[in-house]
Amino acid sequence: MTENPAIIEVKNITKRFGDLTVLSGVSLSVHKGETVAIIGPSGSGKSTLLRSMNHLEKINSGEIVINGETMVSSPKGTAEYVPEREVRRICGEIGMIFQHFNLFPHMTCLQNITYAPQKVKKQPKAEAEAEARRLLELVGLADKADAYPGQLSGGQKQRVAIARGLAMNPAVMLFDEPTSALDPEITGEVLAVIKKLAENQMTMLIVTHEMGFAREVADRVIFMADGHIMEQGSPADIFERPQSERLQSFLRSILRT
Amino acid sequence: MTETFSYIAKILPALLEGTKVTLVVFFATLLLAIPLGLPLALGSDCRFRPVRWFCRGYVALFRGTPLMLQLFFIFYMLPIYFNILLPALTAAVITFVLNYAAYLSEIYRGGIGSIERGQYEAAACLGLNSFQTMFGIIIPQTVKRVLPAVTNEMITLVKDTALVSAIGVADLMKNSRSAVNRDSTTMAFLVAAVIYLILNVVLTKFSYYLEERFSRHEARAD
Ligand SMILES: Nc1ncnc2c1ncn2[C@@H]1O[C@H](COP(=O)(O)OP(=O)(O)OP(=O)(O)O)[C@@H](O)[C@H]1O
């Protein structure tokens, strides 16, 4: 595992919203081909951590390196970002999947997927569409190419969002609770797609409340609480031999519900 | 009865002539103010302060003073203070465009502001720059949302065009008043009212058609 290059390296980052410190001294790395799950109670900073990695939030201090390129570092203690254009280019290596899908409602599924490759990567339309159809096939929605997001179920929307993210051919995909907005009976179809990506050695970082899923697909599980990484290890370590009292009580509270 | 009809037939050509002028003011304003509202809307939220201040000041000025006064200013005062003499119709169109762009820009700004933050975030995560995000993602979604409010403005515009008669433009309003003054009967006003009404009914129908078209994909709400 360690011989694989790190796709994401987060070093000692701190993020505050006003007086509230949401991340304090968080460090982690995700290596090529790895699937890492982040679990933890609500408000522990999981989303903020993910959002900091692709510049949806600006950190206060620390360092973030994506695919070998430094996006932000803190030589003088406070965070200094590389120029805007560079940030955008570096973040281009990161795909993100949101809880609420955020598909573009005025575009068909095909247009949702092909828009960015055409605009950002200057891919020719025919090529982008061929790739989009391949990705729709991958997520099991080949027949929905010309449907609008408004005509899809939640699970289908999320699968289109995944295809859209993959179309940019990112080095890593971040998932922020990809199934939390879905009815329980349709989370499976989305999880199955993510599992397939894991089997294809896609590098992924997944915030999830689905413990069964984390256990099944993750190579490594990270437990966060109060803006810290409290514990990390293999799924077996985390779920069967939790060390900290916080993790033990978190797992008990999850099992109870 | 037949007398009434023959009177209407007599004044109708002048009223229709006036209607043409009314429509010129209407369409010129619509075609120019609708696009002009957009840079004003974007400028009003621009991070660069001078641009923001200019746009907001502009909007405050044109929304905060009577349209009639603006009309008089451009028609009577520009020649006096700046030595710019404009034909009445041109002055009228310029005033209306400047005024309606201000109102429309506020509608656009509200519409743009109503687009969920998630849309910007998704666009950013796909590597789209702010221009691509604005024109490819945000504004196309805004169109549908602002359509009813823009239609409303356009209906007001049809009626506001009557103000141009105050600087002597021979529109529907002015020509009907001439007929009333000349013939000592208010029948021309009634006919004018019917014509304004017809224009707005057509406009409303057209806007329903547009709204229908723009909401075709919204089979489900969420
Ligand atoms: N934009 C913001 N402004 C102020 N506080 C914020 C903002 N975003 C998040 N927070 C706060 O930061 C803390 C961490 O939020 P975050 O969304 O990262 O938690 P989370 O672990 O993802 O929780 P959940 O499981 O509920 O999604 C919370 O206390 C939250 O209220």
Ligand SMILES: [Mg+2]
């Ligand atoms: Mg969260």
